[in-house]
Amino acid sequence: MAVYTPENHVQIQEAVMTALADKQSLCIEGRTSKSGLGYMVQADHRLSMKNCSGIIDYQPEELVLTARAGTPLSLIEAELSAQNQMLAFEPLYIGAFYGQDDNGTLGGLVATNLSGPRRISAGAVRDYVLGFDAVSGRGGYFRSGSKVMKNVTGYDLSKLVCGSFGQLCVLCDITLKVLPAPESAKSIVVDCESLEAARRVLMTSFGAAVEPSGGAVEKKAADDRYRAVIRIEGVGVSVNDRIASLKGLVGKSAPAAILDEQQSAEFWTGMRNLSFIDSHAEQVWKLSVTPSRAPAIISAVARNHLIEVTLDWAGGLVWLSGAGAGLGTDIRSAVEKNGGGHATLMRANDSAGSPGAVFQPQPAAIQALERRIKSAFDPEYILNPGKTAKTGAAKTGGNDADTF
Amino acid sequence: MILPEPDKGVMARRDDIVKALKKLLPPACVIDDTTSMSAFDADALSAYRNMPLVVVLPETAQQVADVMRWCRDNKVKIVPRGAGTSLSGGALPLSDGVLLGLGKFNKITEIDFENRSVTAQPGVTNLAITTAVQDEGFYYAPDPSSQIACSIGGNIAENSGGVHCLKYGLTTNNVLGIEIVTIDGEILQIGGKHLDSAGFDLLGIMTGSEGLLGIVTEVTVRILRKPASQRAVLVGFDSALDAGQAVSNVIAAGIIPAGMEMMDNPAINAAEDFVQAGYPRSAAALLIVELDGPEAEVDYLLERVEGIMKQSGASSLRVSQSEEERNQFWAGRKSAFPAVGRISPDYLCMDGTIPRKALPEMLTRMTAMSQKYGLRVANVFHAGDGNLHPLILFDANQPGELERAEAFGADILRNCVALGGVLTGEHGVGVEKRDLMGEMFTEDDLKQQQRVKCAFDPDHLLNPGKVFPVLHRCAELGRLHVHHGKMPHPDIPRF
Numbered sequence: 064m065a066v067y068t069p070e071n072h073v074q075i076q077e078a079v080m081t082a083l084a085d086k087q088s089l090c091i092e093g094r095t096s097k098s099g100l101g102y103m104v105q106a107d108h109r110l111s112m113k114n115c116s117g118i119i120d121y122q123p124e125e126l127v128l129t130a131r132a133g134t135p136l137s138l139i140e141a142e143l144s145a146q147n148q149m150l151a152f153e154p155l156y157i158g159a160f161y162g163q164d165d166n167g168t169l170g171g172l173v174a175t176n177l178s179g180p181r182r183i184s185a186g187a188v189r190d191y192v193l194g195f196d197a198v199s200g201r202g203g204y205f206r207s208g209s210k211v212m213k214n215v216t217g218y219d220l221s222k223l224v225c226g227s228f229g230q231l232c233v234l235c236d237i238t239l240k241v242l243p244a245p246e247s248a249k250s251i252v253v254d255c256e257s258l259e260a261a262r263r264v265l266m267t268s269f270g271a272a273v274e275p276s277g278g279a280v281e282k283k284a285a286d287d288r289y290r291a292v293i294r295i296e297g298v299g300v301s302v303n304d305r306i307a308s309l310k311g312l313v314g315k316s317a318p319a320a321i322l323d324e325q326q327s328a329e330f331w332t333g334m335r336n337l338s339f340i341d342s343h344a345e346q347v348w349k350l351s352v353t354p355s356r357a358p359a360i361i362s363a364v365a366r367n368h369l370i371e372v373t374l375d376w377a378g379g380l381v382w383l384s385g386a387g388a389g390l391g392t393d394i395r396s397a398v399e400k401n402g403g404g405h406a407t408l409m410r411a412n413d414s415a416g417s418p419g420a421v422f423q424p425q426p427a428a429i430q431a432l433e434r435r436i437k438s439a440f441d442p443e444y445i446l447n448p449g450k451t452a453k454t455g456a457a458k459t460g461g462n463d464a465d466t467f
Numbered sequence: 468m469i470l471p472e473p474d475k476g477v478m479a480r481r482d483d484i485v486k487a488l489k490k491l492l493p494p495a496c497v498i499d500d501t502t503s504m505s506a507f508d509a510d511a512l513s514a515y516r517n518m519p520l521v522v523v524l525p526e527t528a529q530q531v532a533d534v535m536r537w538c539r540d541n542k543v544k545i546v547p548r549g550a551g552t553s554l555s556g557g558a559l560p561l562s563d564g565v566l567l568g569l570g571k572f573n574k575i576t577e578i579d580f581e582n583r584s585v586t587a588q589p590g591v592t593n594l595a596i597t598t599a600v601q602d603e604g605f606y607y608a609p610d611p612s613s614q615i616a617c618s619i620g621g622n623i624a625e626n627s628g629g630v631h632c633l634k635y636g637l638t639t640n641n642v643l644g645i646e647i648v649t650i651d652g653e654i655l656q657i658g659g660k661h662l663d664s665a666g667f668d669l670l671g672i673m674t675g676s677e678g679l680l681g682i683v684t685e686v687t688v689r690i691l692r693k694p695a696s697q698r699a700v701l702v703g704f705d706s707a708l709d710a711g712q713a714v715s716n717v718i719a720a721g722i723i724p725a726g727m728e729m730m731d732n733p734a735i736n737a738a739e740d741f742v743q744a745g746y747p748r749s750a751a752a753l754l755i756v757e758l759d760g761p762e763a764e765v766d767y768l769l770e771r772v773e774g775i776m777k778q779s780g781a782s783s784l785r786v787s788q789s790e791e792e793r794n795q796f797w798a799g800r801k802s803a804f805p806a807v808g809r810i811s812p813d814y815l816c817m818d819g820t821i822p823r824k825a826l827p828e829m830l831t832r833m834t835a836m837s838q839k840y841g842l843r844v845a846n847v848f849h850a851g852d853g854n855l856h857p858l859i860l861f862d863a864n865q866p867g868e869l870e871r872a873e874a875f876g877a878d879i880l881r882n883c884v885a886l887g888g889v890l891t892g893e894h895g896v897g898v899e900k901r902d903l904m905g906e907m908f909t910e911d912d913l914k915q916q917q918r919v920k921c922a923f924d925p926d927h928l929l930n931p932g933k934v935f936p937v938l939h940r941c942a943e944l945g946r947l948h949v950h951h952g953k954m955p956h957p958d959i960p961r962f
Contacts, residue, residue, distance in 0.1 A: 124824070190639075213854045217907075270692060423666075429657075
């Protein structure tokens, strides 16, 4: 096994061409903070992006930042923060969840499209990638998109690479839209007797003219009750105003408390780094579902399993931990019966056995289309083979979709 | 502008094709007489017209699938059409192609206030979605100027924008799910009422694909709560450069207005003549800045914006004191195109985007180009996101003027790209900007885009002749050239 450490796109191209000529495959690596997500890549060589790092261009007044794919996320967020700006989708700080002390690179963020609490109001990683350049699995260097905010010239390949798990191309430079950070953020906490009641609080909040930027539900172990937490951000005077009107709206039927700026920041940082998840949980699932159906899905799964749940995205995102061979099957069946959606196995420990496919299985016609898209970029399946099983399995035939 | 050479074999088979389509669809859904078909011979880029082989107006996704599969099996091209409001010729028919109109898909299928979503058939107009939910205090954010006429399916195809996309995003940021029919006649459900899905972002790649990848037969969009307060400020400047700088100053202050529009002096006067919006006629440039949100926030930000405008050298400034006055501010801007239509027999509307900071330089270049081509230009900008809409005034009855206007337009777009921008911000490439794609993309970039096309439509049957200047065969694009030991840059040290 060789380790390539290219410094620019020409050297990336060289590594890919060599791999193609030798009929060998590459595992693309950033800082390996998220290598626990998806299947283990079974590749002949490693392509480390550690030498493709650094911010190339950042113009706060243009709301645009271009950085190399291997740039640590922490560096980008520090630069933005110094200018009172932010990545509006709040990238998940998922390193600790996978036992790492790092939150990865820009390339890894784009490849996994993992957005945090503000996804519900501001959109996902994929909504902020304006353009990129890359080397495809064919060894071709190409650009897509631009460095401007509004662009519909040609296909929006930025969307395709977001969440592609490095299976289409090796990203070189990426341009992001950035936004001003809110001046102030506070939250309101509503004590609820049931998950359904908490969901209704979220629904009321997001349907009101108070522009929430986060909506979560956590369960209190102490008294078996649920807490709905709604975040309000913006200029100070407006935040206080909206918190007051929201309290009037949802605090009538249940006791409501207000989290000040510091308490609010602590709570939502916890949602971003998934600190609420028990590190010993056998399996951790992420469910993206129709928000109003989350309680029905959860109670269906809870009929056969002992589970812990925390909700985000106004109920549309469920973090579910539990154990047992049938858990994945029951989750996917409950999602299917309740409006559909996607269940992803984010983590499983050794005792989990065969907990099910990591990624939501797709209908055959969509699978076939995805394989054709894969081939359009990487016809020899040399980039991150087996990472999502779906594409890897098709070519290599050797990847068991049901094991880690 | 040249369309692909029509296939004479297909045109010779026209009677058989019409007969076959009439077997697949109810008789009223197939239009084959010249008079009726002429209603479909152009979209809103009306300088280009062409009669389709035949028009079909299916009523169900299954019928769309049947037509698609039949056309694939018989190698007949298809041009999809929504409401026909494309400004880039995206729905321009092909002489050897079936024009597939989605006008009969005109129902809203579900309004879900709990999950803040609306599911509609693709022929429903953009505005009809807002109309359907506004009594409950909701709206659909993307608001292209053609919103009373344009269809939501067409919005998906073009990734439509509008004056409010600075804050609320384009279509792509507001769609949750779609149902599409592929050229193979497969009906696929992509996304839904949930957010991020696993797998490749098919929703993202379909949005803005200009009818080249599949036909949308159902759309689910997110709706937003209408802001409690909306107010606009109308600011005049003696210098367009100062106005451009003022726009940057607002953004630099950390304020993202709901909309930030700019008009130059010719556009101001054309609009004022047309609707008497109360614009300052002598101003070199006019900004309309709209703020929306909770009342306290709007009041606070309005004060800050006023301060920034004064510091940036504003010569006049009015804040809307009522909803009526706010609408009046917008009336001039929203009627800018027809207003310019009154002062010139014809006009071409361009649609490039540039980095905001390049606005002063672009304005200088535009003046020089206007002199060079001997044609007047009126400028309307979505200044907040750097999206320009220069309107080139010409008279098609004067020999050579259309060609000169087209050359002027192409020159503007080349300058947009040279200044770090793009060919189109929201109108799409279509046929209009197709031949300029090489200004922005290399051959390799375009080939990679076309390989995506091949994954959906290997025989180039869906809307060929749009977007890509050269159609490469998919077999050729798929071929992999592996050079053993031969690197593209052998002089670079190996590692």
